[in-house]
Amino acid sequence: xxxxxxxxxxxxxxxxxxxxxxxxxxxxxxxxxxxxxxxxxxxxxxxxxxxxxxxxxxxxxxxxxxxxxxxxxxxxxxxxxxxxxxxxxxxxxxxxxxxxxxxxxxxxxx
Amino acid sequence: xxxxxxxxxxxxxxxxxxxxxxxxxxxxxxxxxxxxxxxxxxxxxxxxxxxxxxxxxxxxxxxxxxxxxxxxxxxxxxxxxxxxxxxxxxxxxxxxxxxxxxxxxxxxxxxxxx
Numbered sequence: 001x002x003x004x005x006x007x008x009x010x011x012x013x014x015x016x017x018x019x020x021x022x023x024x025x026x027x028x029x030x031x032x033x034x035x036x037x038x039x040x041x042x043x044x045x046x047x048x049x050x051x052x053x054x055x056x057x058x059x060x061x062x063x064x065x066x067x068x069x070x071x072x073x074x075x076x077x078x079x080x081x082x083x084x085x086x087x088x089x090x091x092x093x094x095x096x097x098x099x100x101x102x103x104x105x106x107x108x109x110x
Numbered sequence: 111x112x113x114x115x116x117x118x119x120x121x122x123x124x125x126x127x128x129x130x131x132x133x134x135x136x137x138x139x140x141x142x143x144x145x146x147x148x149x150x151x152x153x154x155x156x157x158x159x160x161x162x163x164x165x166x167x168x169x170x171x172x173x174x175x176x177x178x179x180x181x182x183x184x185x186x187x188x189x190x191x192x193x194x195x196x197x198x199x200x201x202x203x204x205x206x207x208x209x210x211x212x213x214x215x216x217x218x219x220x221x222x223x224x
Binding site: 004031033035040041042043044045048056058090092094097099101102103104 | 114116142144152153154155156199201205210211212213214215216217
């Protein structure tokens with residue numbers, strides 16, 4: 001079992017660009033949540049997907065959107081990137097209380 | 111929404127000493143409290159958790175206590191070792207159904223000096 005996998009591991013984008021991050025959940029997990037972790041901070045909840053629908057959303061603007069596919073994998077899209085979007089983006093999958101994090105995607109906006 | 115406060119932000123101890131990290135939460139509906147260890151550049155790893163129907167839980171050198179009335183919970187690490195050096199995060203969850211949203215504290219950088 002490969003656990004939760006995220007791609008890419010690192011990414012550099014320019015302000016104003018758009019980015020897509022990907023997450024494959026741990027085998028048997030059906031719920032995917034995304035978190036943003038700025039340097040020196042705790043992870044902040046962005047949103048959660050279950051049954052291909054956004055079920056909960058944190059305090060993030062509409063520039064942040066997502067998708068979940070029938071195989072439970074998920075994408076996080078960020079439009080009109082700002083310098084402040086630079087962070088580690090963590091994906092967490094879960095099922096019935098079991099939760100696991102991916103290794104994250106380090107996004108740098110320049 | 112839920113708010114989790116974590117103290118201290120940094121903690122330095124000598125190898126073999128104990129370390130204590132404290133968190134408070136605001137939402138009385140929170141019923142699950144995990145603790146994560148995150149090494150530099152790595153993913154958060156669950157080290158111990160506690161549910162609201164339990165006051166204390168122990169796993170070898172690590173223990174967690176929960177005071178529901180005061181809405182605070184603490185992580186205790188005994189006989190610290192250099193490999194315990196990392197950032198530790200507490201979190202709170204209102205667990206139920208498909209609700210798996212974690213609200214994290216800001217983290218504690220623990221340094222264990224040999």
